């Protein structure tokens with residue numbers, strides 16, 4: 001293997017470390033995010049319930065106003081009752097009074113229901129507030145636990161990035177670009193090896209996509225330092241030491 005291919009193999013090794021460490025970082029951060037999301041959803045449901053209580057209270061207020069205005073008209077009917085000129089008029093006013101009373105008791109029942117609903121919502125608010133407190137404590141704990149871990153991983157990533165730069169030196173710019181493009185496409189695996197499925201029959205396949213590689217291609221890899229890409233998956237193909245004897 002020539003110097004360019006050797007550098008690419010080394011770079012692939014550093015690339016793998018980088019990918020793995022970055023994945024570790026996002027896993028560690030995700031643990032915190034998960035707990036934060038749970039906290040946020042609790043806070044949201046508390047706000048929803050508080051809004052519902054507000055609406056219920058507004059409804060109670062409006063029913064209360066309605067009741068007061070009905071009380072004052074009842075008062076007027078009662079005064080009218082005292083001034084009734086005859087039996088017929090008296091009976092008519094009395095009917096009105098009774099109808100009004102029936103309506104009032106309906107409103108009163110409705111208000112009782114609304115108040116009961118407010119109490120229920122308040123109880124569940126108190127419950128959610130407790131859960132929020134517990135969840136906040138959990139968020140703080142997880143954040144604290146992962147703080148050191150995250151900064152340690154971030155430091156490690158910086159180190160590996162420096163190694164990556166060092167390893168990429170000596171690789172021509174266009175080949176480096178190709179490597180990066182392939183790495184993006186194949187989740188970090190820009191380079192594939194050659195598998196010998198049946199040494200006696202000399203059948204070679206790309207370890208990335210398992211497609212057959214020609215003897216010609218393998219010979220070229222054995223004798224030159226040129227970058228060869230698998231015709232099927234485009235990965236840069238290299239031979240391991242077992243080919244060099």
Ligand SMILES: [Zn+2]
Nearest residue numbers: 206209230233
């Ligand atoms: Zn391939």
